[in-house]
Structures are given as C-alpha cells and as structure tokens.
Amino acid sequence: MEQTGFRAMGTEVELILDVPPNGWSPGIFATVRQEFARLESILSRFRPDSELSALNRSGRVHAGPDLVRVTELALAARVQTNGRFDPTVHDALVAAGYDRTFEEVGALGTVVATRPDARCGGGVSVDRETGEIVLEPGTHLDFGGIGKGYAVDRACDLLAPYGPCLVSAGGDLAVRGGSWPVGVDAALELTLELTSGAIATSGSDRRRWSTTRGDAHHLIDPQTGAPSETDLVRVTVVGRSAVEAEVLAKALFLAGVERARAEADELEVPAVLTLDDGRILLAGGLS
C-alpha cells in the first residue's frame, strides 16, 4: 500500500495505491499532483490567469477541453437537479463574502457581505466543436466543488492502471478496484465499504465565516442567492463518480431532510443525512 498527500485546490489531497512495493513507479504520484495543479490553473476562480477567470471577465472564451467538459457537466447537473446545483452561484458567493480563497477569508476574521440576493441561473452556452463558452451578461461561474470532483475522477483515471486506488480531496473521494473502508465524517461509528464509485460530502459545518450580516457558509441556494438554510448539517452521497456524488450531495443538502430522504430512496442513491439536531439518517438503500 503506497500513499502520499499534498495540498491543491484549497484542500488536502490524499492518494492511496494498493500495489506491491516494487510493482509500481513513484512517478505516478508526481503525475497526479501535476494534474491537480494543471486543473486548478484552469478551473480556479481565484487565479486571475485561469481559463475560468478569463471567461468570467470577458463573458466569452475559447476554452480547452477540461473547462468545456466541466461546464457541460455543471450545466447537465443544473438541469437534472432542477437548478439546485448551479454553477452560476459565483456572484452570490462573492456577495456572501467568499470573494477570495477560503484561507484568506478565514484570515480576515469578519468580512463584508453585500447583496444577499445575488442573481443565479444566468444563461451559459457551450459549443463543444469550437470550444467556445458564452455567458449571459452578468453571469459568472464557480466550479469550486465540481472542479474538485472532476480532478478526483481524473486522478483515479491516472492511478487505476497501476492497481486499486483511492483519491480523496476535501469532501470528494473516489476509488477504483479494491475494497476501501471509508469513515463518514461526524458519524465516526459509521463506516462505508466502497469497492467502486465515489463519496462526496456537502455540509454547512465547514467553510463557514463571519460576515457583517452574520455567519455564512459556501452552500448557496440558487433560488435565494444566499447561503442555504435547511434542517440538514451535512449530506454524504455515494455516486458513480466524484462529480456525480458532489452534485447529488449539494442537491440533497438544499432539498432539506424530508425531500432528500425521499429523493435518495427514489433514485436509489446511497446517502447519509446528518440533521441539525444531531440525528443521522441512512437513505437510498443504506442500512
């Protein structure tokens, strides 16, 4: 079992590869690390030279395949979740005070929150043939969560040929092959054994900060343009990929406990729901 860790995309990344000591090349970990750095340089809204920042500045860009793919995935997710997952929450995040990296927001102490009702749901069009992405005027994108999920999936793609692997980055975790016991954050007594697919956790208990309007967190409800208020503190979802799990976790979190439970059961999406009163509910076939 080989493993390494490094920091990327504002979180700790952990790579585990189940291979015999002499049956692999350590260079693959460096390759994965470079891939994380490359994707961050494309998808980060905090880097002024990223493709995403160029798109947000000009409203139109001829993008590379990764930005095109992530944009397509995010738009598909917006349709499939009826807008509960929406990449156009950028302005709402900025309005809530999340206008710089989370480390920098945390270092500020209390930040100034402006419009609590920033508009979401703006139009985005993608031309896969030409790579052109066009934003409706006033629309800006944030790929914070889905970008990390995309990177985790890419990392698994790179590691999988060498053997069973696990990649974890913040709330996104994916495995390929093998059998991996994964503890669910707060419910430390609960362990899920994952042999394929991914787990993502979205919650309002992390990435919180103080603002002039009170406490805020990063899970924006696109309908209100403000940090969501539900009776859930955290949702952990198992999906086919980290991107899918990330999207479903956010969508179920915004749905609130009753609807999230019903949807998880209906869609047969294994989910762990942590309520604001501390209770934990299993849904989607988990028991």
Next chain:
Amino acid sequence: MAMTSHTGRLYGLAGALFAFFLLWAVVAAHPWATPAATSDPRLATLAQREKRLRADAALVQQIVDRRFAAYKVALAKRQAEIAAARSRAAASLAAAPVSQGSAAAPSVRVVTLPPLVITKTS
C-alpha cells in the same frame, strides 16, 4: 393780392411735395421690373434640390422598409432555430449522466471495520 400770391405759393409747395412723394412711391414700386427678374435663381435651384432629395428619401425609406421586413423574417427564423437548438441541448443535457466516462454503478455497504480514511465536508 399779396395774400393770394402767398396762398398760391403754399398750394404750389403742397402740390410739389405730393408730386414728389407720388414719384417716390412709383419709383420704389419698380413698376418696370418683370416677374421673372424678381425670382432668385438660387431659390429655384434649392427648390429643385429639395424635391430631388425628397424623392431620394422616399426611395431610401422604401428600401429600408423592405430590408427591415426581410430582417424581421430572418430574425424570427433564427430565433426559432436558437430555441430549437436550446431545446435539443437541454434534452441532451437531461439525458446525459452527470459523471465522467462510463463509470460503473457504485458498490457500497455499511461495515463495522475501522475506516482507512475518513471523508471530510467539502
């Protein structure tokens, strides 16, 4: 007799003044000038030019109206094409799985093993 002569001179003076102003009025009226000589040729040129410009403007308006009508037809057609394309794109997005590649269905179960890793909240 002297008085008669004085009165005669007054009448004479009045008559002369009347004749003078009458002559002045006649001269000021330019009775010898012909109607053609009173119209300025520049005015006539301007009038012709105005007429020509009005005709040109009417022609241009016709062309603009025709082109705008064609543009409105083309715009309606284009908008219909865009709406159809958006509808197709939305249908295609709705049909596409929110995952990369052809990921297999996840396999998970609750176990009592100690965890190898612990998920965090994003």
